[in-house]
């Protein structure tokens with residue numbers, strides 16, 4: 001049984017008198033101890049999908065189809081009380097831009113302490129205090145810095161503190177939404193190395209949301225590529241993005257365009273150079289392939305019929321009319 005099993009999930013937002021489908025019948029799994037990366041350009045539904053797991057979507061959102069099971073327990077339809085018991089203890093979330101959301105007038109150790117006591121009101125203060133220092137050490141912040149205010153930390157340290165807070169109640173799954181965006185390259189590399197080492201030392205499973213393919217390649221075992229609310233390709237990072245001399249075997253033209261836009265992955269163009277136009281408007285029904293208008297290889301069928309997911313090799317799936325099974 002997978003740790004996280006998302007099956008056919010759709011997320012709708014009410015906007016004015018209409019609605020917008022940000023996530024459209026998405027299925028994915030995260031196995032115990034695995035790191036899964038979700039990639040795609042801005043607005044493709046990554047955050048909406050991530051927030052759906054701990055049911056932290058905004059008030060105008062609803063999950064209109066599917067099921068989300070965590071450790072064998074169904075989360076869709078679960079009471080707020082039950083969800084509160086699972087949040088942070090089973091699944092923790094590092095929010096997009098969270099490092100700027102630390103309380104500016106409270107010392108960092110105190111904020112982490114409150115994260116512990118909020119979930120365990122009977123926690124012994126001394127034990128909880130020791131746990132705070134242990135957590136900070138785990139993310140590479142020396143005990144001597146524990147009593148700092150957030151503004152005394154660099155961006156990288158604030159992000160480490162947020163990760164420490166997310167780990168306060170020993171969750172089995174950490175969902176990190178753009179954990180390295182807005183950091184300088186050195187801090188980015190350090191946060192990625194931290195997430196990678198936490199997986200190993202804490203047995204943590206990871207769902208890492210990022211628009212940065214090289215970050216996903218650095219940390220994740222598998223990758224899910226989203227475009228306009230749907231999964232267009234998924235597979236091992238090794239197969240999809242290539243590794244150790246093995247060329248990328250991405251099948252979907254959108255994944256190929258993302259790879260071509262990443263200098264670290266051998267690409268040279270920017271995404272804007274490689275892809276003209278914009279993703280489709282999600283508030284109106286879409287016929288055919290969502291990527292067709294931007295795809296150089298689009299055929300007539302692409303505008304008429306949404307492509308089914310094809311298993312191109314074991315564990316590698318692409319939703320494109322042009323996708324073909326890989327010959328081993």
Ligand SMILES: Nc1ncnc2c1ncn2[C@@H]1O[C@H](COP(=O)(O)OP(=O)(O)OP(=O)(O)O)[C@@H](O)[C@H]1O
Pocket residue numbers: 013014015020022040041042043044045046047048049058060096211282
């Ligand atoms: N609270 C909201 N109300 C209405 N629409 C929303 C809301 N939040 C997100 N959306 C819309 O849902 C779609 C998916 O947004 P989402 O934030 O999930 O994308 P994302 O992939 O995380 O993008 P980014 O890379 O910019 O963070 C977008 O069209 C967005 O405008």
Ligand SMILES: [Mg+2]
Pocket residue numbers: 046047048096177
């Ligand atoms: Mg987002």
